[in-house]
Amino acid sequence: MNHAGRRRGAIRRTAAAVAAATVAAIAFAATAAPADAGLMIDLRATAINGSPTPAGGMHDIDVHPGDVVSVQIVAVVSGTNNVNDEAFQAIHGSIRSGNGGLLVDMSQSAVVAPFNGAGSQGGSAVDSDGDGDLDIGSPPNGGVASTYFIPRSNTMEQNGTPVAGANPAREEFIIGAVNFTVTGNSGESFITFVRRANPNGTGNIAYGTWVEDGVGHNGLDPYTVSPIRFPVPEPSSAALTTLAALGLLARRRRRRGASESENS
Numbered sequence: 001m002n003h004a005g006r007r008r009g010a011i012r013r014t015a016a017a018v019a020a021a022t023v024a025a026i027a028f029a030a031t032a033a034p035a036d037a038g039l040m041i042d043l044r045a046t047a048i049n050g051s052p053t054p055a056g057g058m059h060d061i062d063v064h065p066g067d068v069v070s071v072q073i074v075a076v077v078s079g080t081n082n083v084n085d086e087a088f089q090a091i092h093g094s095i096r097s098g099n100g101g102l103l104v105d106m107s108q109s110a111v112v113a114p115f116n117g118a119g120s121q122g123g124s125a126v127d128s129d130g131d132g133d134l135d136i137g138s139p140p141n142g143g144v145a146s147t148y149f150i151p152r153s154n155t156m157e158q159n160g161t162p163v164a165g166a167n168p169a170r171e172e173f174i175i176g177a178v179n180f181t182v183t184g185n186s187g188e189s190f191i192t193f194v195r196r197a198n199p200n201g202t203g204n205i206a207y208g209t210w211v212e213d214g215v216g217h218n219g220l221d222p223y224t225v226s227p228i229r230f231p232v233p234e235p236s237s238a239a240l241t242t243l244a245a246l247g248l249l250a251r252r253r254r255r256r257g258a259s260e261s262e263n264s
Helices: 003-031 237-263
Strands: 038-048 068-078 087-091 093-097 103-111 152-157 170-184 189-195 208-212 215-218 224-226 228-230
Touching: 038 087, 038 189, 038 208, 038 228, 068 087, 068 208, 087 170, 093 103, 189 224
Parallel strands: 038 224
Antiparallel strands: 038 068, 068 170, 087 152, 087 208, 093 189, 103 170, 189 228, 208 215
16 A cells, blocks of 8 residues: 555544544533432431441342341432522322332331421331232322321421532432331342322322422422342352352363273
8 A cells, every 4th residue: 555545544544533532422421411300219228237338338238037227218309500409398108118029027117307397207017019028108099198108397498418519419308217127038129119199190299399499399290219229149259169169170070081981
């Protein structure tokens, strides 16, 4: 190839690299875009058998029958600006485990100040999904009112804890707590919050009150939940070592058998 051809090839390669970099930059910009405003009910496992869980391990925990887990319930309200103008007052719902996998009995559910105002309640333990363990609150559509978890302040609380470095602004409000005991079974499961609804499944304006970017929201508006998960534990290092040793032994036996066949 002559000098001109090599130069054209280099130019094409440079152009391709620039195009790829541009696509990557656009993709990064899309993933780094500011989050939408919204409410999230965040369940956090704060301790297992009295021992605090690490800050990064509050949503995926390894538990076994007999373990007692302490859970903090937090309302996280996000805006779309850098102003801490979010607020929270109330939410209605149930705290439930997955139907299948580990069985857990919930107990000692409670609301915390200032969300222990008029109309608030910690709820009560019932087997709302018929899987043999205890949840907090009836089935979400038109259940028994006295069983639901209802944190409620007498006023709209504007003094949440700002999340450091959050952009856009985000505030947290600790609204309650619950304990659960792992009673048996095995496999993946989870603990989540389920919003309360009317008997026909529609939303109810009275079942939630909060503020995003200075704008009021109610029980008809959507929100998200961050659950606690119990993933199937990864094999332990000891188990992996044993499996590796068994594999090596089987390989040696195959080699010995092949050698004996060749010599016979």
